[in-house]
Amino acid sequence: MLDDRKLAVLRAIVEDYVSTNEPVGSKALAERHNLKVSPATVRNDMAALEEEGYITQPHTSAGRVPTDKGYRLFVDRLSQVKPLSGAERRAIETFLAGAVDLDDVVTRTVRLLAQLTRQVAVVQYPTLTRSTVRHVELVPLNDRRVMLVLITNTGRVEQRVIELPEVVEDTRIAHLRAVLNACLDGCGLSNVPELVADLPERLPLEDRPVVATILSVLLETLVERHDEKIVFAGAANLAGADFSIGLRDVLEALEEQVVLMRLLGETSADTPSALTVRIGSENPYLRGTSIVATGYGSGDNQLARLGVLGPTRMDYPVTMGAVRAVARYVSQILAAS
Amino acid sequence: MLDDRKLAVLRAIVEDYVSTNEPVGSKALAERHNLKVSPATVRNDMAALEEEGYITQPHTSAGRVPTDKGYRLFVDRLSQVKPLSGAERRAIETFLAGAVDLDDVVTRTVRLLAQLTRQVAVVQYPTLTRSTVRHVELVPLNDRRVMLVLITNTGRVEQRVIELPEVVEDTRIAHLRAVLNACLDGCGLSNVPELVADLPERLPLEDRPVVATILSVLLETLVERHDEKIVFAGAANLAGADFSIGLRDVLEALEEQVVLMRLLGETSADTPSALTVRIGSENPYLRGTSIVATGYGSGDNQLARLGVLGPTRMDYPVTMGAVRAVARYVSQILAAS
DNA sequence: CTTGGCACTCAGGAATGCAGAGTGCTAGAT
DNA sequence: ATCTAGCACTCTGCATTCCTGAGTGCCAAG
Numbered sequence: 001m002l003d004d005r006k007l008a009v010l011r012a013i014v015e016d017y018v019s020t021n022e023p024v025g026s027k028a029l030a031e032r033h034n035l036k037v038s039p040a041t042v043r044n045d046m047a048a049l050e051e052e053g054y055i056t057q058p059h060t061s062a063g064r065v066p067t068d069k070g071y072r073l074f075v076d077r078l079s080q081v082k083p084l085s086g087a088e089r090r091a092i093e094t095f096l097a098g099a100v101d102l103d104d105v106v107t108r109t110v111r112l113l114a115q116l117t118r119q120v121a122v123v124q125y126p127t128l129t130r131s132t133v134r135h136v137e138l139v140p141l142n143d144r145r146v147m148l149v150l151i152t153n154t155g156r157v158e159q160r161v162i163e164l165p166e167v168v169e170d171t172r173i174a175h176l177r178a179v180l181n182a183c184l185d186g187c188g189l190s191n192v193p194e195l196v197a198d199l200p201e202r203l204p205l206e207d208r209p210v211v212a213t214i215l216s217v218l219l220e221t222l223v224e225r226h227d228e229k230i231v232f233a234g235a236a237n238l239a240g241a242d243f244s245i246g247l248r249d250v251l252e253a254l255e256e257q258v259v260l261m262r263l264l265g266e267t268s269a270d271t272p273s274a275l276t277v278r279i280g281s282e283n284p285y286l287r288g289t290s291i292v293a294t295g296y297g298s299g300d301n302q303l304a305r306l307g308v309l310g311p312t313r314m315d316y317p318v319t320m321g322a323v324r325a326v327a328r329y330v331s332q333i334l335a336a337s
Numbered sequence: 338m339l340d341d342r343k344l345a346v347l348r349a350i351v352e353d354y355v356s357t358n359e360p361v362g363s364k365a366l367a368e369r370h371n372l373k374v375s376p377a378t379v380r381n382d383m384a385a386l387e388e389e390g391y392i393t394q395p396h397t398s399a400g401r402v403p404t405d406k407g408y409r410l411f412v413d414r415l416s417q418v419k420p421l422s423g424a425e426r427r428a429i430e431t432f433l434a435g436a437v438d439l440d441d442v443v444t445r446t447v448r449l450l451a452q453l454t455r456q457v458a459v460v461q462y463p464t465l466t467r468s469t470v471r472h473v474e475l476v477p478l479n480d481r482r483v484m485l486v487l488i489t490n491t492g493r494v495e496q497r498v499i500e501l502p503e504v505v506e507d508t509r510i511a512h513l514r515a516v517l518n519a520c521l522d523g524c525g526l527s528n529v530p531e532l533v534a535d536l537p538e539r540l541p542l543e544d545r546p547v548v549a550t551i552l553s554v555l556l557e558t559l560v561e562r563h564d565e566k567i568v569f570a571g572a573a574n575l576a577g578a579d580f581s582i583g584l585r586d587v588l589e590a591l592e593e594q595v596v597l598m599r600l601l602g603e604t605s606a607d608t609p610s611a612l613t614v615r616i617g618s619e620n621p622y623l624r625g626t627s628i629v630a631t632g633y634g635s636g637d638n639q640l641a642r643l644g645v646l647g648p649t650r651m652d653y654p655v656t657m658g659a660v661r662a663v664a665r666y667v668s669q670i671l672a673a674s
Numbered sequence: 675c676t677t678g679g680c681a682c683t684c685a686g687g688a689a690t691g692c693a694g695a696g697t698g699c700t701a702g703a704t
Numbered sequence: 705a706t707c708t709a710g711c712a713c714t715c716t717g718c719a720t721t722c723c724t725g726a727g728t729g730c731c732a733a734g
Contacts, residue, residue, distance in 0.1 A: 041708070043697070397727090
């Protein structure tokens with residue numbers, strides 16, 4: 001049904017439309033991409049492509065525009081991910097290498113990606129699930145309150161203020177800290193609940209209420225925060241773009257962590273580092289936008305996801321190249337620290 | 338030059354224009370605000386106001402629109418800050434009370450303010466300058482690296498990974514931690530530089546390179562980060578509004594911490610909790626927008642600033658009320674913790 | 675000082691008329 | 705069987721024109 005030339009025509013339409021933002025007609029197409037056939041022939045092919053739903057015309061006697069289905073075919077079969085230039089690679093490397101802590105890595109990454117793609121970049125904070133406890137710290141604030149600080153091997157720091165059920169002197173706190181660290185140091189976060197389950201029973205009776213309070217906060221910290229945090233940058237890039245839906249809706253979605261999480265999607269279990277591309281209506285949460293995302297993290301230790309969001313009319317090869325490259329570099333940085 | 342009626346006319350023009358977004362004419366004005374004079378009289382007053390530069394007409398034979406100078410007079414002399422409703426107050430209180438840590442307080446505050454004002458809200462993280470050291474923690478990561486964690490009495494946690502110049506065993510680290518805490522615990526952050534100045538000299542010779550490294554990072558953390566962090570929310574509210582400058586410029590400014598800081602402005606030394614209103618061209622960094630900001634923090638311990646940014650055509654009394662109320666509540670919350 | 679009257683101005687919408695790009699179809703060429 | 709050329713047709717976008725209504729400024733009278 002779709003011979004090689006028709007595919008070439010589709011590819012040409014996508015490329016031209018993406019770069020010019022104007023419906024592309026048969027004549028211009030035949031000229032610009034030396035297809036060696038006449039506009040009339042191209043028109044026939046276009047009619048066939050339209051019949052199949054790959055392209056459409058905004059109105060009679062206008063050029064053609066790719067549909068979501070057309071972009072999908074383009075991404076799957078007609079395009080190649082475009083690698084970054086050497087200069088870009090070096091820029092990424094030096095920019096990310098300057099980060100001082102995890103927060104900084106994430107912030108720099110998201111800005112970098114936004115600048116590179118000229119779209120909105122989204123980065124999820126590394127999940128705690130797969131990381132391990134590096135240190136647990138209890139800091140007395142006054143005699144009824146302590147601050148719990150949890151440090152992971154990925155450099156993430158979680159903090160919570162805990163109201164104690166009774167007055168506790170600093171020496172007892174110091175002792176509890178030692179107990180906690182002995183119990184948890186180096187353990188995977190996902191194992192923490194079982195590891196601390198019988199902890200109260202192994203301690204003197206008078207410590208149990210305090211320990212119970214502390215543990216409940218600790219567990220809460222783990223489950224509540226474990227992959228919620230997510231940031232974006234490059235909203236300014238939305239200003240020019242035109243979405244089928246309102247700009248307002250897009251901005252609202254960006255500020256809603258939950259929606260943003262859904263947009264980035266799940267890392268598929270088998271191929272976590274594969275690029276996911278969701279085009280227009282394929283995306284149930286924010287139609288009219290496209291998303292290019294991928295997991296990051298070193299090897300089998302997938303940490304979280306990052307990607308970009310933009311209009312359906314997007315330069316997919318370039319965007320995919322940038323997302324993939326940034327994911328690799330940030331994985332590398334995180335693995336090193 | 339400006340008698341009472343002329344001022345009343347100006348107030349009416351501002352109020353009508355803000356609510357309708359259309360140039361307001363003499364006839365509509367005389368009707369809606371029972372001024373008890375005829376449109377012709379109003380016209381004369383308008384001519385005078387225009388002469389003085391308080392209002393202007395977009396084109397001949399259109400109604401009048403306030404100028405920046407007009408808004409300024411309105412804010413200074415013709416309007417009263419509008420307090421929030423009881424329901425709003427309760428909503429603020431419960432929403433902010435649910436915060437679990439400083440990060441959460443700031444995040445909730447900025448969202449709340451955005452929702453309340455339907456503008457873009459901006460909140461600066463509490464400054465370290467006036468806060469005191471609650472605890473310094475050194476966590477060994479491996480034999481050449483430690484993580485420095487600095488906890489302040491405002492609940493803020495700063496973290497840095499430090500590369501040590503030589504291999505250092507954990508016991509030495511523990512000792513250094515004790516020394517640092519003995520030296521700094523409870524001290525104001527601004528005093529830290531002088532307090533640690535002679536620290537290397539008071540330690541055995543072999544510890545000095547390590548201590549020097551740690552201290553340099555510590556000092557860096559203090560100066561670099563001390564009031565840089567700033568967040569915003571409610572960008573979606575920009576979608577409808579029309580600025581004299583491009584939407585893109587506004588979004589870009591919002592993502593630029595430095596610009597944002599400038600926009601919020603300095604807390605004036607004498608009246609730190611006063612509302613600052615900067616209107617349109619009064620604002621050198623982002624003309625065409627207005628900013629309503631104030632300091633927050635309890636009593637004489639001013640922590641930082643917060644405010645909102647919106648189009649010049651803004652409901653100042655309501656916005657000012659919301660900003661003031663939120664600043665008070667967040668001050669209260671922070672003072673309690 | 676206020677008011678009513680009046681002529682004047684101008685933005686914005688509706689109607690009109692092009693010009694150009696692009697299409698679909700058909701008949702002929704390869 | 706496929707490609708090509710030609711032609712009539714359709715439709716947007718743009719400029720032009722016209723008209724209406726809101727709003728003004730000025731003046732003379734109350």
